[in-house]
Amino acid sequence: EHGVHEQSFIVTELYARFFHKNLGNQIKQYLQDVEIVLFLSTEAHVAIKFKGDRKTVKQIYKKLSELKMKVITKSWDLRSEFKQPEELMLVTQGFSSEKMKNKVDRFEVKNQCIVITKLPDKKVFTMGVSKKTQHGRSAHASPIKRKPHCKVAVPTYFEKKLIFSVSSTCQLVIKPYGDITKESSDILVSLLTNKVDLRNTRVGITFNKVCPTLWRILQAEHEAHPDDTVLTTKGQLNPLKCQAVCHIILTPWNITTSHAQLYNAISLVIAQATALGAKSVSFPVLGCGKAFGFPPSDVAQISIASLKSLILGSTLQKVVFLAPDSEVFKEFKNEASKHFQAINVVVKGAVGGVSPNEEKSNTIDDDSKEDNTDESDNDETFLEISQRDSESTDAEISITALNDSGIDNLWSILKKDIAKMCLHTKYFNQEIFDIWPNKSKDNILQKAKKLSVWVKLSPNPKTKKPGYVIKGEKDKVEKIFNKIQKEFTTCAIHLPKYRIKSDKAPRRGTTEFLKHAAGSDEQFPSYWELSKSTKTGILTKLKNKISSVKPKEPSFLVDVDSKTMDAIKKLIVKTWDPSLVGRGNDAAGLSHSSIKVIDVQRIENMQLFIPYSVQRNLLFKRLQMCPDIGKIHGSKGRVVTSEHIEDFMKEELYYEINEHYLFYGTQNPDAIISSGIDPRVSNEAGMFGKGIYTAEKFTKSDQYSDSRKQRSSPGTKLTVILARVLLGNAYLVNERHQSVASKQSVKLTRPPCVQCFKDVCNCPNQKLFDSVLGDGVWMFREFVVYEKSHCYPEYLITYERV
Numbered sequence: 046e047h048g049v050h051e052q053s054f055i056v057t058e059l060y061a062r063f064f065h066k067n068l069g070n071q072i073k074q075y076l077q078d079v080e081i082v083l084f085l086s087t088e089a090h091v092a093i094k095f096k097g098d099r100k101t102v103k104q105i106y107k108k109l110s111e112l113k114m115k116v117i118t119k120s121w122d123l124r125s126e127f128k129q130p131e132e133l134m135l136v137t138q139g140f141s142s143e144k145m146k147n148k149v150d151r152f153e154v155k156n157q158c159i160v161i162t163k164l165p166d167k168k169v170f171t172m173g174v175s176k177k178t179q180h181g182r183s184a185h186a187s188p189i190k191r192k193p194h195c196k197v198a199v200p201t202y203f204e205k206k207l208i209f210s211v212s213s214t215c216q217l218v219i220k221p222y223g224d225i226t227k228e229s230s231d232i233l234v235s236l237l238t239n240k241v242d243l244r245n246t247r248v249g250i251t252f253n254k255v256c257p258t259l260w261r262i263l264q265a266e267h268e269a270h271p272d273d274t275v276l277t278t279k280g281q282l283n284p285l286k287c288q289a290v291c292h293i294i295l296t297p298w299n300i301t302t303s304h305a306q307l308y309n310a311i312s313l314v315i316a317q318a319t320a321l322g323a324k325s326v327s328f329p330v331l332g333c334g335k336a337f338g339f340p341p342s343d344v345a346q347i348s349i350a351s352l353k354s355l356i357l358g359s360t361l362q363k364v365v366f367l368a369p370d371s372e373v374f375k376e377f378k379n380e381a382s383k384h385f386q387a388i389n390v391v392v393k394g395a396v397g398g399v400s401p402n403e404e405k406s407n408t409i410d411d412d413s414k415e416d417n418t419d420e421s422d423n424d425e426t427f428l429e430i431s432q433r434d435s436e437s438t439d440a441e442i443s444i445t446a447l448n449d450s451g452i453d454n455l456w457s458i459l460k461k462d463i464a465k466m467c468l469h470t471k472y473f474n475q476e477i478f479d480i481w482p483n484k485s486k487d488n489i490l491q492k493a494k495k496l497s498v499w500v501k502l503s504p505n506p507k508t509k510k511p512g513y514v515i516k517g518e519k520d521k522v523e524k525i526f527n528k529i530q531k532e533f534t535t536c537a538i539h540l541p542k543y544r545i546k547s548d549k550a551p552r553r554g555t556t557e558f559l560k561h562a563a564g565s566d567e568q569f570p571s572y573w574e575l576s577k578s579t580k581t582g583i584l585t586k587l588k589n590k591i592s593s594v595k596p597k598e599p600s601f602l603v604d605v606d607s608k609t610m611d612a613i614k615k616l617i618v619k620t621w622d623p624s625l626v627g628r629g630n631d632a633a634g635l636s637h638s639s640i641k642v643i644d645v646q647r648i649e650n651m652q653l654f655i656p657y658s659v660q661r662n663l664l665f666k667r668l669q670m671c672p673d674i675g676k677i678h679g680s681k682g683r684v685v686t687s688e689h690i691e692d693f694m695k696e697e698l699y700y701e702i703n704e705h706y707l708f709y710g711t712q713n714p715d716a717i718i719s720s721g722i723d724p725r726v727s728n729e730a731g732m733f734g735k736g737i738y739t740a741e742k743f744t745k746s747d748q749y750s751d752s753r754k755q756r757s758s759p760g761t762k763l764t765v766i767l768a769r770v771l772l773g774n775a776y777l778v779n780e781r782h783q784s785v786a787s788k789q790s791v792k793l794t795r796p797p798c799v800q801c802f803k804d805v806c807n808c809p810n811q812k813l814f815d816s817v818l819g820d821g822v823w824m825f826r827e828f829v830v831y832e833k834s835h836c837y838p839e840y841l842i843t844y845e846r847v
């Protein structure tokens with residue numbers, strides 16, 4: 046009775062962890078009046094055995110038990126704590142970082158508590174405690190059912206979905222993202238290889254996951270109709286809400302057969318939809334993935350064309366295409382814009398003449414319109430978070446502490462810490478982002494994806510301006526933000542806010558147009574690679590080009606597309622006259638009958654184009670149409686090159702100020718590529734003085750691509766430049782003109798004065814012509830400008846004489 050009594054006290058799991066971490070000193074204090082037989086303390090197991098006076102031992106045991114009773118655990122559902130859909134994903138990712146682990150460790154020590162986090166997917170943050178730890182849960186915590194978790198789709202778009210009117214009763218919706226199985230259409234379209242196995246395509250896999258019975262229905266259908274290229278499955282398609290799934294069977298891309306195959310498949314789907322009386326159908330973008338390798342542009346073209354021809358007579362009121370990436374989206378957008386009226390195309394970017402206010406109101410308008418058209422879709426959610434039943438949660442954080450610790454307060458502190466670490470938020474407001482090249486956007490998105498940073502279209506809550514929100518771990522968000530700024534700076538160098546050629550431009554050939562063009566800040570033609578391509582590597586190079594002139598920089602040359610190549614070849618053929626070869630002084634030693642074009646490249650030299658565009662702008666600013674070359678008194682007609690060049694090459698060529706493409710033969714193309722055509726080193730003997738002599742006939746320029754005194758041997762590669770020339774207000778000089786007639790007299794030093802027609806005069810308020818047109822008894826006309834900035838060598842033609 047009064048002897049020595051021995052007592053054990055054991056706690057396990059969550060209690061053990063809590064005791065081990067936080068209560069060691071306290072327990073030791075309790076035990077100072079008794080003999081400790083055993084003191085084992087680990088995270089999993091705290092076992093104490095002590096002996097002493099029976100009464101004392103009992104008291105200590107009571108105290109220890111009370112201590113255990115005081116330990117409480119409270120849990121918070123992370124889904125309701127972080128309401129934005131992306132926040133849970135970011136928190137989940139954040140918890141896998143060392144930094145966060147350290148942060149939570151420190152929080153635990155500081156507040157004498159234990160934090161246990163349960164997070165979706167593989168990235169469950171266990172803090173080294175086994176998942177079975179449920180002991181410390183508060184009484185009303187429900188048993189855990191594990192459910193399929195949140196799959197994190199990476200944000201893939203900056204674009205908004207587009208709606209087009211296909212007919213008075215049918216709309217086409219192009220979405221820049223999406224999961225086909227989430228679509229609410231009557232008919233969903235799936236995609237299969239000819240093995241008819243859902244597991245062989247990305248789209249098939251998605252269907253298979255969502256609707257586990259689908260493969261069996263599909264198999265039965267395939268057995269019944271083994272030769273069909275579109276199989277339709279109906280029946281138990283839970284949880285899909287559609288009436289039927291149409292499975293298109295495709296074979297990998299083949300340029301001769303794929304067009305017909307795809308067209309056929311889409312028409313069968315539309316026919317099937319009509320047979321079922323369906324009102325809507327959703328297509329994934331067909332064949333652009335790895336399994337089939339269809340080029341997005343072809344898919345877009347065929348899809349839109351088939352839709353256009355097949356929609357009449359169908360029951361469909363809505364057709365949806367889901368584009369998996371921005372390239373496909375763009376192709377569909379372009380193709381659809383060609384054929385259909387856009388209903389909600391947001392006026393993006395600073396298209397000429399749109400004030401920021403107009404733009405803003407447009408955007409708001411379109412938003413509300415869009416909301417009305419399609420309320421069922423939740424566009425802002427990339428997260429595919431599975432529906433949870435109310436009793437269970439797969440995203441939860443719990444804090445274990447003593448009940449006098451103010452556990453709710455602890456959570457609010459921790460929540461703030463988590464938000465600070467994982468949900469660092471920055472807004473990016475630049476309007477220019479709307480006209481940002483897709484390549485650059487993709488670069489940023491890829492980088493963001495790598496770093497698990499969230500990028501989403503969202504107005505800045507402070508300024509209310511449209512922009513993008515970037516969210517995630519602080520360092521990573523800062524990295525992405527810097528990248529965006531860096532790309533922005535570079536893009537801004539060559540992305541005009543206000544183009545000459547734009548949808549808002551007034552009719553060509555009017556004073557309004559000149560006014561519009563004069564207000565443009567365009568520096569480079571829109572078709573230039575540097576206007577499109579913004580790969581970081583290229584951008585760095587471009588920056589270097591701006592900051593330092595490097596002569597003979599080979600990358601000034603860009604290969605032209607086949608359309609341009611063909612147009613220029615055609616122009617050469619049209620301006621080639623074999624009957625004139627070898628005739629005239631400058632043609633001495635020439636006897637070939639034809640030429641063969643080897644290559645055409647574009648010279649994209651920013652350093653050189655800028656002064657040219659400044660000069661061009663000055664001509665626009667006069668706000669006066671320059672007289673057509675063909676209408677000048679004594680002229681033999683319009684400029685031949687401009688008569689024969691294809692229309693698309695004239696879109697950014699401005700006849701209003703007599704901007705023309707003209708030929709220039711040269712023996713030193715490298716110098717021209719790097720520093721342009723310099724009139725100061727031109728031929729002294731030129732009939733019209735020191736200027737840049739260009740020609741409208743290739744036959745003429747061919748005379749200057751090698752030396753008259755020593756002609757090159759056959760097969761030598763020669764060059765002629767196709768240059769943009771600003772003739773502006775041209776002055777016609779013929780054989781009767783003084784400077785030409787008296788061969789000895791001083792030649793023209795510059796275009797003459799518009800009042801006295803002399804090139805050097807004493808007129809007050811001197812105004813000069815911009816160029817000289819040599820048009821008289823001569824075989825060829827000469828087009829002469831006297832300033833380097835009046836001429837930009839845009840295309841390098843490499844050819845040989847045959």
Ligand SMILES: [Zn+2]
Binds near residue numbers: 798799805807808
């Ligand atoms: Zn004068």
